[in-house]
Amino acid sequence: MKLSFNQGKVWVVNGIIKISDEKYPRLLREIDSPPEILYYKGDWDNSIFENCLAVVGSRRMTTYGKLITNKLVSEIARAGVTIVSGFMFGIDATAHKATIDAGGRTIAVMPCGIDMVHPAHQEDLYKEILEHRGLIISEFESTHPPGLWTYPKRNKIVAGISKAAMVVEAGHKSGSLITAELAKKYKRRLFAVPGPLTSVLSKGTIQLIKEGAEIVTSTEDILVEYDINIEVVRESSMQGLNELEQSIIKKLQEEPMEIDALTRLIKISTSEIATALSLTQIKGLVFEEGGKYYVD
Amino acid sequence: MLIKVCSAANSGLETIGVDVEVNLANRGLPAFEIVGLPSKAVDESRERVKTAIVNSNIEFPTKRITINLAPADLPKEGSFYDLPIAIGVLASIMNCELPEKSLFFGELSLDGTLRHTKGALLLSLFAKEKGIKSIFVPKASANEAAIIKGVRVYPVESINQLLAYLLGQIPLEPAKYREVKSEVVQAEFDMAEILGQEQAKRAMEISAAGGHNFFMVGSPGSGKTMLARALPGILPILAERESLEVTKIYSASGRIPPEGSLIKIRPFRAPHHTISQVGLIGGGSRPQPGEISLAHRGVLFLDEFNEFPRGVLESLRQPMEDGHLTISRSRERVKYPSRFILVASANPCPCGYLYHPKKSCTCTQREVEKYKKRVSGPLLDRIDLYIEVPVVDIKELSKNQQLRNSSSLEIRARVEKAREMQKNRFKEKEIYTNAEMKNAHIKKYCFLSKEVKQLLLQAGMAFQLSARSYFKMIKVARTIADLEDSDGIRVSHMAEALQYRPRDQIRDK
Numbered sequence: 001m002k003l004s005f006n007q008g009k010v011w012v013v014n015g016i017i018k019i020s021d022e023k024y025p026r027l028l029r030e031i032d033s034p035p036e037i038l039y040y041k042g043d044w045d046n047s048i049f050e051n052c053l054a055v056v057g058s059r060r061m062t063t064y065g066k067l068i069t070n071k072l073v074s075e076i077a078r079a080g081v082t083i084v085s086g087f088m089f090g091i092d093a094t095a096h097k098a099t100i101d102a103g104g105r106t107i108a109v110m111p112c113g114i115d116m117v118h119p120a121h122q123e124d125l126y127k128e129i130l131e132h133r134g135l136i137i138s139e140f141e142s143t144h145p146p147g148l149w150t151y152p153k154r155n156k157i158v159a160g161i162s163k164a165a166m167v168v169e170a171g172h173k174s175g176s177l178i179t180a181e182l183a184k185k186y187k188r189r190l191f192a193v194p195g196p197l198t199s200v201l202s203k204g205t206i207q208l209i210k211e212g213a214e215i216v217t218s219t220e221d222i223l224v225e226y227d228i229n230i231e232v233v234r235e236s237s238m239q240g241l242n243e244l245e246q247s248i249i250k251k252l253q254e255e256p257m258e259i260d261a262l263t264r265l266i267k268i269s270t271s272e273i274a275t276a277l278s279l280t281q282i283k284g285l286v287f288e289e290g291g292k293y294y295v296d
Numbered sequence: 297m298l299i300k301v302c303s304a305a306n307s308g309l310e311t312i313g314v315d316v317e318v319n320l321a322n323r324g325l326p327a328f329e330i331v332g333l334p335s336k337a338v339d340e341s342r343e344r345v346k347t348a349i350v351n352s353n354i355e356f357p358t359k360r361i362t363i364n365l366a367p368a369d370l371p372k373e374g375s376f377y378d379l380p381i382a383i384g385v386l387a388s389i390m391n392c393e394l395p396e397k398s399l400f401f402g403e404l405s406l407d408g409t410l411r412h413t414k415g416a417l418l419l420s421l422f423a424k425e426k427g428i429k430s431i432f433v434p435k436a437s438a439n440e441a442a443i444i445k446g447v448r449v450y451p452v453e454s455i456n457q458l459l460a461y462l463l464g465q466i467p468l469e470p471a472k473y474r475e476v477k478s479e480v481v482q483a484e485f486d487m488a489e490i491l492g493q494e495q496a497k498r499a500m501e502i503s504a505a506g507g508h509n510f511f512m513v514g515s516p517g518s519g520k521t522m523l524a525r526a527l528p529g530i531l532p533i534l535a536e537r538e539s540l541e542v543t544k545i546y547s548a549s550g551r552i553p554p555e556g557s558l559i560k561i562r563p564f565r566a567p568h569h570t571i572s573q574v575g576l577i578g579g580g581s582r583p584q585p586g587e588i589s590l591a592h593r594g595v596l597f598l599d600e601f602n603e604f605p606r607g608v609l610e611s612l613r614q615p616m617e618d619g620h621l622t623i624s625r626s627r628e629r630v631k632y633p634s635r636f637i638l639v640a641s642a643n644p645c646p647c648g649y650l651y652h653p654k655k656s657c658t659c660t661q662r663e664v665e666k667y668k669k670r671v672s673g674p675l676l677d678r679i680d681l682y683i684e685v686p687v688v689d690i691k692e693l694s695k696n697q698q699l700r701n702s703s704s705l706e707i708r709a710r711v712e713k714a715r716e717m718q719k720n721r722f723k724e725k726e727i728y729t730n731a732e733m734k735n736a737h738i739k740k741y742c743f744l745s746k747e748v749k750q751l752l753l754q755a756g757m758a759f760q761l762s763a764r765s766y767f768k769m770i771k772v773a774r775t776i777a778d779l780e781d782s783d784g785i786r787v788s789h790m791a792e793a794l795q796y797r798p799r800d801q802i803r804d805k
Contacts, residue, residue, distance in 0.1 A: 070757050101753055258686045259795070263494045270494040271776070271792055278791035282751070282758045290644070290651040291684035 039114035056176035057091025057168035065169035077104025113144030164189035170204025256294035308630030311422035318384030332365030352408035378404035412436035414550030436554035505714035506775030507729030514685030563594030
């Protein structure tokens with residue numbers, strides 16, 4: 001347990017939102033016995049609550065779990081969806097980090113007092129969430145320690161704030177399954193990511209799918225819930241591109257080709273083409289295999 | 297009567313003085329013995345010396361001749377003791393004085409002429425070091441010895457000639473001093489001659505500028521070998537100090553041709569994958585430099601990298617790390633330098649045609665996976681740049697008119713400017729190029745702005761970069777920045793560097 005830092009920045013001053021406030025998150029109001037008071041750190045901007053997706057999963061995350069969380073969350077976050085999670089190490093922390101790296105916003109709901117960082121070793125992530133227009137929220141004041149019953153209460157908020165919940169990886173007794181149950185109870189859409197049958201950590205998610213959760217096979221499955229057209233997202237990522245990058249993408253849409261061919265076609269130095277290709281690859285717009293570049 | 301003739305023996309690149317003591321005794325049966333642990337070749341000197349003297353129309357003395365090569369407990373190898381022995385014997389019977397502070401060295405032919413003998417340059421360096429004023433070497437070896445200022449190098453054609461000089465009968469001019477000067481040398485393969493391959497050529501420019509090792513993957517016929525051969529031509533010209541180092545190694549291993557002198561172009565070595573470990577890194581009972589030392593200050597090209605035995609490749613690791621190879625034997629320890637740029641190439645799969653536009657690949661999925669796995673490990677760790685070399689379609693080339701091809705000379709000029717920046721950067725440390733930077737250097741010299749760090753992070757996710765790759769990317773980005781004369785590493789530099797990122801075991805993505 002660790003006391004959170006004091007640096008003279010605006011968001012270190014705790015904020016309080018009461019259920020009677022106008023600013024109280026609308027979706028959270030609708031659950032049974034919503035928390036009366038929410039303590040928070042960060043800039044409270046209600047737009048952050050408009051499109052929330054809870055992303056939860058096992059703290060015993062596998063390599064697959066990390067990979068798929070990064071892959072899915074980065075595109076979902078980039079599309080403008082707020083990612084909500086519980087700040088636990090494993091899938092939660094990965095989801096928070098992926099959102100920040102993709103330039104999106106994330107909300108971390110703590111199972112302890114608002115002035116504590118738990119788990120303590122993730123202090124850097126805590127700072128980054130706040131530095132990147134995110135929010136830290138807790139039902140508990142000051143230095144209230146985490147305990148057996150604070151976690152379920154936190155999970156209620158995670159599920160309650162969100163329009164939908166996605167479970168990435170879960171063993172059959174995982175805490176994230178509780179959040180999944182809550183999502184179902186609150187009539188939020190529930191998604192689960194399939195994992196390898198050989199993995200213990202897929203047992204929970206596969207069971208959820210069997211019981212009726214929606215299977216996630218791509219970000220489209222989720223974004224449809226938020227009425228976000230993936231093409232539009234990709235197209236708008238195109239807006240952020242400079243002339244060269246757009247030119248490259250147009251050429252690749254016609255025909256996949258090698259970097260040298262692009263260099264000759266566009267008549268720009270291979271160095272500039274290489275730079276542009278890297279940037280578009282990182283944005284997830286261009287892919288490469290066997291020396292050939294292509295767009296989806 | 298005892299005459300002492302000074303000579304020297306080379307052990308690796310080190311030289312020690314050897315005194316050739318010649319004693320002609322009147323008592324006892326005529327004999328001709330060499331003592332002082334001579335090897336067979338040295339012992340056979342007796343036959344060569346005797347025959348050479350007789351063939352020079354000089355009567356061979358019928359005395360008891362004893363030659364002692366001192367120090368007596370150092371094993372003597374080589375054929376160069378012929379001259380000191382012969383001249384010692386002749387000086388003895390002719391009662392002539394040998395010049396003070398002189399070294400004698402050279403192999404004799406049976407007709408009395410001197411043959412080109414390896415190691416003359418080392419002798420010259422030794423003489424300079426010990427304050428020895430003159431050396432007498434075979435004429436064909438004189439040019440290489442003459443690059444050392446302050447040493448008079450007498451080119452000897454035959455023992456008759458030498459004797460006549462020593463007796464004051466004829467003059468003997470020392471070889472003209474050849475100043476060690478860097479000069480611009482034309483490349484063997486000019487980059488302008490290589491069609492297409494824009495990315496590969498750019499990668500080579502980066503490699504040359506920062507000293508980065510690189511790996512090429514491509515089908516047979518994609519031009520990997522030609523590209524590798526063009527690399528020495530864009531490396532900066534050898535500095536004097538480097539030229540001397542290379543010439544020493546080549547002199548010691550007998551690779552300087554007769555009349556040859558200073559080596560001015562960077563070496564290019566391309567050993568076949570059936571080479572033994574000793575052949576590659578050096579060794580043998582009388583330790584000889586291996587390909588890595590023959591590639592010193594130049595390029596070592598390992599074509600068909602997958603085919604090299606693991607153990608052989610593994611043995612490269614330490615010398616690449618240290619920049620030299622030490623070979624220990626029970627009697628001596630020899631050190632050969634080995635700083636080179638490693639260029640490795642491989643096919644994408646066993647049949648070679650995995651990504652070929654026209655030919656189809658005949659390998660099974662398993663075979664391809666297995667093949668890619670063979671290229672792995674700590675050696676790949678030393679390689680900073682990876683490129684896929686496509687097969688160039690000549691027709692396609694003429695369809696889209698090429699950008700103007702830079703010549704090797706133009707590229708070299710850019711490379712030298714980048715090297716200059718590195719020289720200033722590392723002026724207090726022991727390294728000379730960006731490629732040599734270790735983590736501590738990277739921390740010190742490669743500041744990354746927030747945007748660049750952000751890019752690296754995103755790239756780390758998108759490309760699944762390993763921690764090691766991160767550091768490689770920073771080094772490469774630093775070199776790209778140097779090529780653009782930029783003090784700071786910009787986002788564009790890092791983005792370009794990412795295109796050359798290691799694809800683990802050349803796996804996709």
